Amino acid sequence: MLWVDQHRPKSLAGLSFHGPLTARLSAMGSSAELPHLLFYGPTGGGKKTRCSALLRAVYGPGVDKLRLDSRSFTTPSKRTLAINLIASAHHIELTPSDAGIYDRLVVNEVIKEMASHQAIGGKRGFKVVVLNDVDRLSKQAQAGLRRTMERYTSSCRLILLCSNQSKVIEPLRSRCLGIRVPAPTVDEISSVLTAVGEKEKIAVPPAFAASLARNSGRNLRRALLMLEAAAVNSAALTAQTQVVKTDWEQYIETLAREITQEQSPAKLLVAREKLYELLINCIPATVILKSLAFHLMQNIDDDLRHEIISAASFYERRLCTGSKEIFHLEAFVAKFMSEYKRYLTNMFL
Amino acid sequence: MTCSQPTAEDKANHPCPPFKLIILDESDTMTTDAQAALRRIIEAHSKITRFVLICNYVTRIIAPLASRCAKFRFKALDPAEMKARLGDISRGEAVAVSEEVVDTIIETSGGDMRRAVQTLQSTCTFSAEPTPEDVYEMSGIVPAKVLGPVVAACKTGTFEPMQAAVTDMMVSGYPAAEVLKTLSALVLKEPSLRDVDKADVSIALAGAGKNLADGADEELQVMDVAAKLVRAFRDSKAAQAA
Numbered sequence: 115m116l117w118v119d120q121h122r123p124k125s126l127a128g129l130s131f132h133g134p135l136t137a138r139l140s141a142m143g144s145s146a147e148l149p150h151l152l153f154y155g156p157t158g159g160g161k162k163t164r165c166s167a168l169l170r171a172v173y174g175p176g177v178d179k180l181r182l183d184s185r186s187f188t189t190p191s192k193r194t195l196a197i198n199l200i201a202s203a204h205h206i207e208l209t210p211s212d213a214g215i216y217d218r219l220v221v222n223e224v225i226k227e228m229a230s231h232q233a234i235g236g237k238r239g240f241k242v243v244v245l246n247d248v249d250r251l252s253k254q255a256q257a258g259l260r261r262t263m264e265r266y267t268s269s270c271r272l273i274l275l276c277s278n279q280s281k282v283i284e285p286l287r288s289r290c291l292g293i294r295v296p297a298p299t300v301d302e303i304s305s306v307l308t309a310v311g312e313k314e315k316i317a318v319p320p321a322f323a324a325s326l327a328r329n330s331g332r333n334l335r336r337a338l339l340m341l342e343a344a345a346v347n348s349a350a351l352t353a354q355t356q357v358v359k360t361d362w363e364q365y366i367e368t369l370a371r372e373i374t375q376e377q378s379p380a381k382l383l384v385a386r387e388k389l390y391e392l393l394i395n396c397i398p399a400t401v402i403l404k405s406l407a408f409h410l411m412q413n414i415d416d417d418l419r420h421e422i423i424s425a426a427s428f429y430e431r432r433l434c435t436g437s438k439e440i441f442h443l444e445a446f447v448a449k450f451m452s453e454y455k456r457y458l459t460n461m462f463l
Numbered sequence: 464m465t466c467s468q469p470t471a472e473d474k475a476n477h478p479c480p481p482f483k484l485i486i487l488d489e490s491d492t493m494t495t496d497a498q499a500a501l502r503r504i505i506e507a508h509s510k511i512t513r514f515v516l517i518c519n520y521v522t523r524i525i526a527p528l529a530s531r532c533a534k535f536r537f538k539a540l541d542p543a544e545m546k547a548r549l550g551d552i553s554r555g556e557a558v559a560v561s562e563e564v565v566d567t568i569i570e571t572s573g574g575d576m577r578r579a580v581q582t583l584q585s586t587c588t589f590s591a592e593p594t595p596e597d598v599y600e601m602s603g604i605v606p607a608k609v610l611g612p613v614v615a616a617c618k619t620g621t622f623e624p625m626q627a628a629v630t631d632m633m634v635s636g637y638p639a640a641e642v643l644k645t646l647s648a649l650v651l652k653e654p655s656l657r658d659v660d661k662a663d664v665s666i667a668l669a670g671a672g673k674n675l676a677d678g679a680d681e682e683l684q685v686m687d688v689a690a691k692l693v694r695a696f697r698d699s700k701a702a703q704a705a
Binding site for chain 1: 588589590600601603621622626633634635636637638639640671674676678680681682684686687693694
């Protein structure tokens with residue numbers, strides 16, 4: 115079992131940071147009512163952990179008895195699609211965006227089904243539906259959710275999890291109590307890494323822990339995975355141990371270096387191949403564009419940086435509204451090349 | 464009074480008007496076709512039926528329909544009135560809320576009573592002694608001090624400190640749309656910026672708001688606006704020196 119899962123705190127008392135938030139969640143867990151909730155914050159900040167700890171505080175250890183269900187739904191056009199759900203006697207958890215364009219159907223069916231049965235064996239009169247990645251739900255599904263939410267509010271509570279709150283429609287946001295889960299600070303991550311190291315009987319030097327925390331972008335899950343990878347790779351961890359970056363990050367770094375070295379149509383073709391390579395390995399286009407932009411901005415002049423950030427935000431938006439990702443990634447690379455070349459020529463004029 | 468079976472007294476004091484009422488809520492979300500159809504209906508049945516349209520934006524009601532109605536405008540509530548009402552509610556619910564907290568609730572609600580009452584309820588449910596910070600947290604509004612480091616970094620007029628400050632702020636999970644709102648208020652109040660630079664930044668803010676609504680990445684959009692702010696501070700400083 116990965117350390118990330120093995121050492122995940124199970125109860126609210128076991129949570130190691132965001133003290134005031136934990137206190138608020140405990141108050142919620144012990145009060146008789148539970149509003150609809152919307153957890154938001156960056157990935158690896160502990161949204162999911164807090165959500166399951168809260169469920170445990172509400173229902174007791176019964177929620178830990180999980181089963182994996184595969185449910186099939188029939189669309190109006192007589193197609194069947196299968197969705198995996200994680201369920202206990204008290205709650206059900208699913209990622210509705212897995213269903214693609216049929217997400218509205220899945221959300222409505224599951225909530226209707228939940229609401230049609232009485233809650234059993236609990237002190238609470240309601241069951242909970244946890245929806246992951248609501249920011250990836252289509253607008254129609256979100257609008258559908260809002261009606262379903264109101265209709266079944268007596269027997270069913272929703273907990274929504276998302277990382278980008280601006281993709282959740284306003285009526286849905288105003289129906290939920292928003293709970294912000296910020297990313298832990300570098301110190302907090304370091305202390306968690308040290309604690310996990312102690313449990314695994316591995317000495318984690320403070321300097322190494324801090325460098326992991328910084329390199330993870332304050333993402334605890336990532337930091338823990340990197341710690342485990344480092345522990346597997348080297349016999350003993352020292353302050354000098356290299357933090358291993360993932361393959362795709364190194365790949366983007368190389369790409370960034372190459373396009374700063376030469377700006378030509380031939381190089382653009384090479385870049386296209388690299389971008390395709392990244393895309394077919396399932397790296398999201400937004401992530402590619404963002405990390406490429408940040409790498410490109412590292413070693414250039416301030417004036418150029420302003421151009422690059424506005425180009426990056428411009429093409430990233432087109433990426434979201436457009437349908438074919440490669441066009442916009444390539445356009446960004448071409449834009450960078452032309453801006454960079456113009457800048458260099460102007461310098462020698 | 465009871466409408467279905469009025470008493471003799473009711474009949475004397477409140478004679479039943481000779482028409483029925485149809486209330487259409489949120490009528491600004493009706494399509495223009497539906498509104499156009501309504502136009503005929505209102506006229507044809509005006510003898511026996513009166514229509515009451517409720518909407519947020521009167522500009523979204525088509526002119527022929529709006530001109531058929533007497534208009535009543537409701538503006539945002541007066542802070543003093545809101546304060547009195549919130550005081551009544553907190554006394555009725557027997558919760559102790561300090562004056563400071565009530566003021567913060569009114570500030571965050573922007574004249575929206577429902578929102579104010581909801582903030583009051585959730586703040587009091589989840590903390591025994593609410594502080595203004597709790598209110599900010601519950602209402603989902605970004606307090607100005609969160610943006611302090613970003614604005615300070617922008618004032619240096621260089622890119623790198625700004626980039627670091629924005630990255631640092633974004634991982635604290637504040638929704639970007641709210642960040643832009645607060646940033647806009649800060650920029651407008653900033654004394655060291657020239658008007659023309661404020662205008663530039665405001666244009667960037669508007670663009671970023673639209674892009675966010677399209678689902679663009681939060682960090683890139685906020686950073687783009689902050690980059691504009693960096694240049695605005697730099698230009699203003701240069702203009703003052705000249």
